[in-house]
Amino acid sequence: MTFWDRLETVKSDNDVLEHPFYVRWSNGELSREELAAYSGQYRHVVVALAAASRNAAPAADGALREHLEDHAAEETAHIELWDRFVAATGGDAAAEPTPETELCSAAWAGAGRNAEATLAALYAIESAQPQISSVKQQGLVDLYGYEEGPATDYFEIHATLDHDHAESHRRFIESSLESGDVDEDELIASAREVLRANWTLLDGVERINGRAA
DSSP states (O other), X not given: OOHHHHHHHHHHHTOGGXXXXXXXXXXXXXXXXXXXXXXXXXXXXXXXXXXXXXXXXXXXXXXXXXXXXXXXXXXXXTHHHHHHHHHHHTOXXXXXXXXXXXXXXXXXXXXXXXXXXXXXXXXXXXXXXHHHHHHHHHHHHHTTOOOSSTTTHHHHHHHHHHHHHHHHHHHHHHHHHHHTOSOHHHHHHHHHHHHHHHHHHHHHHHHHTTOOO
């Protein structure tokens, strides 16, 4: 089994669209209060996604360092887009994180993780985002009555942009794999950690919404 086959298995085993919270999102079963609570919790990992590449960049060189710095800057700019969604749902951009959200934020930010493992984590997250973002955007408009605009801007952008992000991450990963200077198991473990942590965050959202996760 190739590295990419292994990574796809990890992604399939941790598909958050199968989490009960996102299933209920897709079925139109969430209340406005549940969407608001989610918006405040997930904001922490939007911030952490930018932190991941920012944390890894100083130890990288050349084109990889530039790639990570550019990614960090772009994702930092997208926090404001997420805040539009928070405001539209009536959420709290300063909401205290649940323990589950704290775990996910730490996993995504990956302080101390090397550049190659960070790329694997970013690829695992962002290669899944186009489908996830499309499902969220469609649900907000078709099932919850939001108009295209502030409530959906973040999802609209990530439904397309993360294709490019994921492909860029993949090219750097492939170069590292070809050099033989990386531990494939470490990269797989990094991807698994961030995807499982995302599932855990959603468990926390269900818990504060009074639902068993």
